[in-house]
Amino acid sequence: MAKDPVCGMEVxxxxxxxxxxxxxxxxxxxxxxxxTKFEQNPGKYLGKEEGGHGQRGHGHRA
Structure with a gap:
């Protein structure tokens, strides 16, 4: 399994x-x-953006 870097969901x-x-x-x-969100700003989701707050989900339900 891999983790979606944007929402954290297992894929x-x-x-x-x-x-x-x-x-x-x-x-x-x-x-x-x-x-699309990832490609607009990969550093934000890979933890490389200064002052970022880390990963944020967008409401997935398991």
Whole structure:
């Protein structure tokens, strides 16, 4: 399992709704919306943005 870097949801790579490559690493997403958010500002979701508050979810229910 992989973790969606935007919302933190566990994603099975083979069934991911979307993927994105950043600096040689493939990231898996639960939805195209999470992929779009990630691609707009990868550092925010990878913990590399100064002053960031870490990951924030968008209301997924298990």
């Amino acid at each position: 099975e790579p083979a069934k991911a709704a979307a993927t994105s490559e950043h600096q040689g690493q493939t990231y898996y997403f639960c939805s195209p919306m999470c992929k």
